[in-house]
Amino acid sequence: MKPSDVHTLPDGVPEALEAEGIAEFYPPQAAAVEAGVADGESVVASVPTASGKTLIAELAMLSAVQRGGKALYIVPLRALASEKKAEFERWEEFGIDVGVSTGNYQSDGEWLASCDVIVATSEKVDSLVRNNAPWIGDLTCVVSDEVHLVDDSGRGPTLEVTLAKLRKINRDLQVVALSATVGNADEVAEWLDATLVESDWRPIELKMGVHYGDAINFDDGSQREVPVGSGQKPTAALVGDALDEEVDGKRGSSLVFVNSRRNAEAAAGRLGDVTAKRLAPDEQAELERLAAEIRDVSDTDTSDDLADCVRRGAAFHHAGLASEHRSLVEDAFRDRLIKCIAATPTLAAGVNTPARRVIVRDWRRYDGEFGGMRPLDVLEVHQMMGRAGRPGLDPYGEAVLLAKDRDTMEELFERYVWAEPEAVRSKLAAEPALRTHVLATVASGFATTREGLLAFLDRTLYASQTDDDDRLAEVTDRVLDYLAVNDFLERDGDSLQATSIGHTVSRLYLDPMSAAEIVDGLREGVESAADAGSATRRSRPSGDAEVPADADAGFATASDLAAEADGDDATGGDAEDGDAEDGDAADGPTVTPLGLYHLVARTPDMYQLYLKSGDRQTYEEQFYERETEFLGHAPSEFDDVAFEDWLAALKTARLLEDWASELDEDVITERYGVGPGDIRGKVDTAEWLLGAAEQLATELDLDGDVVRDVRAAKKRVEDGVREELLELTGVRGVGRKRARRLFEAGIETRTELRDADKSVVLGALRGREKTAENVLRAAGRQDPSMDGVESDAAASAAATAGSDGEATDDGGQATFGDFS
DNA sequence: AATTCGAGTCTTTAGACAGCATGTC
DNA sequence: CTAAAGACTCGAATT
Known part of the structure; x- marks a missing residue:
């Protein structure tokens, strides 16, 4: 046909x-x-x-x-x-x-x-x-x-x-x-x-196999010799082998799946040795260019490490990468410039990146709930293996698992090569899932009664898979209770109706539990603000008496320590804002950005950061120092699970606070052990949740100050700046870096920018005329032309001082990039 | 004396959607 | 009930 x-x-x-x-x-x-x-x-x-x-x-x-x-x-x-x-x-x-x-x-x-x-x-x-x-x-x-x-x-x-x-x-x-x-x-x-x-049919044959000893044993009974040199890892041998085999003049690229980000980075580093030896001269030049571009994406270790791999023809790929990193790597791999990628499962599920050979190195992954390493699902491994075979380039694809002994090889054949994928099962009958979908279903009019709701849920896969109708009804009833208690739904006899706030929650796409947490937290914030100066303090464990009871002293200590430890002062200023307001609570809010960041960070809609060893103590200390800023009721420090969650949220909140205090990306990635992509992710989520919080506060008609505070906290995290720069970042073409430089040069508002001395603006923007013109035009200046304007020495000095180390570090690169 | 090597120990662990209204360095 | 790679540490051997 x-x-x-x-x-x-x-x-x-x-x-x-x-x-x-x-x-x-x-x-x-x-x-x-x-x-x-x-x-x-x-x-x-x-x-x-x-x-x-x-x-x-x-x-x-x-x-x-x-x-x-x-x-x-x-x-x-x-x-x-x-x-x-x-x-x-x-x-x-x-x-x-x-x-x-x-x-x-x-x-x-x-x-x-x-x-x-x-x-x-x-x-x-x-x-x-x-x-x-x-x-x-x-x-x-x-x-x-x-x-x-x-x-x-x-x-x-x-x-x-x-x-x-x-x-x-x-x-x-x-x-x-x-x-x-x-x-x-x-x-x-x-x-x-x-x-x-x-159908099992494939346009390109897929050979699945297990590497053991010095050969790959394929499912069709064939073998391929791939000797592993002494001191060499099987993965490296397989990648090298694929690259050495030319088919129609095309060498074979490889995709290596591993089970952690760290493993991906380490493997890519080692595989770089394998690929670097097999590059053509023109490819080397091309890769150098690509590496420079990658390095330019973000000023972080991750970015540098990736660039170092890429210039040698290999790369790693995981969710900690900035999205620009990801697409640069994916595109270059598709263009056959990058020969090998070591990746976490991101790549198996994402955009199309086929390779001649797929190596599933790690077939077990840590699972906290399971309590150890758990074998991957057959479906998941098949998805990875399915990436083998580039249409139009390869006559066939090869998917290889690794075994270090005969028993493992047998097991892998049994478990993955010959195995049927698992059946898919609906996960609908779980409270968190139903919480949000029941509310949405009622709010958007798909059901107006409990029976109607159950009838609707009967159209789902869950219902078609289960014989036990009672289970769904039971969970649904529990969820209805929860939604009613929190005023998202009203029950009148048998009929169900979403409240106004319930509609809002559904429309904002919030998990009702997130919404309840946010509403509670904001309400408490309003009350303690009204309760001028007498913010309730939680009692401390007895041994902690040396922590100053006075808030000001506490904050000063915290920020000094932080500034000293990091060799920069970005955290200090933020805490000082808190000081002023906290000490004068009569007409200032007690709702601080940190409090709001923490509030949204502990919501089920925000994916938590992991507490590493040592973090527990660090954030426990900060917990006491910042105690008055939290919105809502902190769990007891003896409730281990809840307390740990609270601290993990505090870690996330501190990351957001650092970001909104203009801390450099590289400092944040290092301090929190995250990649540049993770920062973006956290910031995005916080933006969304704070936007939702703002609307909830407005809808509930909470005190106007709170709405204002939420909006400011949101704007700060959005632009990554302290309060005083918000007006400047509102100007198109001005982000966190440029705004700070302009501010250091004495330009603090949009109006001041519009009417500023051109030479000062040019100096603050490091003499980049085009940028200065665009910025001035965006600020509303009639004649933005920079023709014949000289940089103001004082302004450019102030601008460089404001961003110290970084200026010398990437100065050369920035200038270089400017000409392109 | 400084550096390297290696065994033993400690630490850590994948991913990523959503409101609203527009534009980084 | 369950793992494994990498980072780190400390001491011994080497240059």
Whole structure:
């Protein structure tokens, strides 16, 4: 069967597909067409990665649009949303408009309504449904990519409930679910009333095997000699071997999966030795350029280490990388410039990065709940192995596990090579998942009674998988109690209704538990502010009498210590603000940024930082020093679990405070043991939660000061600056660094900037004319031209002094970058 | 005397969605 | 009930 056999596509599309080289459909694609994907029929396609799933989705969506409909493509990751959008945009010449909607980025709302195909994350779709996006009702076709993720306890329930809601809104909705090969695709198909298309077929052969001794033993019985030199690690031997084998003049790249970030970095460092020896001269030059670009992304150790690997042809990849790092590495690997990536599972789930050889080095991963190292799921290992084989480059892909003895080899064959993937099971019947979805379901009118709610939940995968209806009802009742107690819902006899605040929580996409924590915390903040100066102090354990009872002394000690220890003064100033306000509580707030950061950090919506050894003591001390700033009730220090959580949240809050005190990225990454990507993640989440807190405070009509404090704390974390720079960072083109330099040069407000002496502005911005002109224009200056203006010496001196070490450190690079 | 090597011990441990309204150095 | 790699530490051997 071929594209022109499908008569439901828009004119020209079959020809375009054939022009792309699709002379004949792959067997799973043909099966899907026979099942009616292009005729509006629902289909579940459970097929290996890279076997043409996307085309199945495209056939469904394009034919749906041709019939006058509208299609939605649901992805699990934001990065995949942009990838898919770019892919679908090639249909624009046939009149198909493509839009994206994620938390990060979204096409204009009105345009979205006019789009034919919309790509969005599952959470975003859920949110759009909650907020009654007008176009949801127009959908005729929904594609759910990677549906097997309904098995995920954190995010699976969202996908499940969202699909149920979409199907309820439009009874004739065509659902196309794309899944990795799983143990029970039939159950998924049954749930969605869809035809199942199941296949093991791959366009590129995948050889799976286990390396043991001096050879890879493949599943087809063949062997490949890969001797491990003395003092050499098997991984290095395998990477080198792949690179030495040329097929059509193309050398083999490798992907190595390991179980921790640290292992990824260490392995990449070692593998750099292997790749560096095998680079062509032109590649070396190219890699040097790439390394410089990577180093430029962020001034941190992670960035430097990555650059060092990359210049030798290897790289590591994990969630601690800045997103720019990630895409630079991914792109260079796809362009075959980087020969080998050592990665954590980020890469297995993310954007498409195929390699000739995939090495699953670590097949066990630490799991705290399990209490040790736990073998990875078959599904997960298969996902990694599925990355083997680059279409058009490799005749086959090789996926290799490592065994150090014969027994392990047998076990690995048994456990992964021959094994069927696990069945996917719904995780909906857990309290945290239901808490949020029950509220949303009631708030957006999908159910108005307990029975209606249960009837709706009966449309989920969970219900179709369980025989025990009581369990769901039982958890639902517990959740309803919780929501009623916290005033998110009202129960009147049998009927359920969301309160005004309940609606807000649902709309803001908050976990109700986060909302309850935030509301409690803010209320307490207001009360203690009203309670001028007599902020309640918690009692200390008896041995701690030497800690000054006076708040001012306590803060001074804290900040002095911090400043001394780090050799910079950024923390000091912030604590001083606290001093002034705390000492004069009669007309100042007792709601400090740290208090707010801590409040949002201990919410279930914020992913906690891990307390390392020594951290416990550090943050316990800070707990007592900053005690008055916390909003809400601190747990007793004898309640070990709760207290530790509180301290972990304090660590997160301190990170945010440091960021909002203009501490340099490298200092923060070092102090908290995180990567640049983690800082961005924390800051993003805090921004979102503080934005939600602001709206909750407004909605509850809390004291105006609190709203103002929340907004200021949010702005500070958003821009990464202290209070006094907020006005300057409001100017386009002025971020935390430039604002500080301008401030040091005596320019403190937008007006002062607009009317400032040009030479002072130029000096403060390190003599970069173009930048200075843009900044002045953004500030509203009529004649921003810098022609013939000389840098003011005092201003440029002040600017460099303000950012000391860093100026000498990257000065050369910054100038260099300026010319490009 | 400084440096290197190695055995034994200690420490640490993956990932990442969401509101709203626009733009870093 | 469960692991393993890397970082660190300390002491001995080497240069």
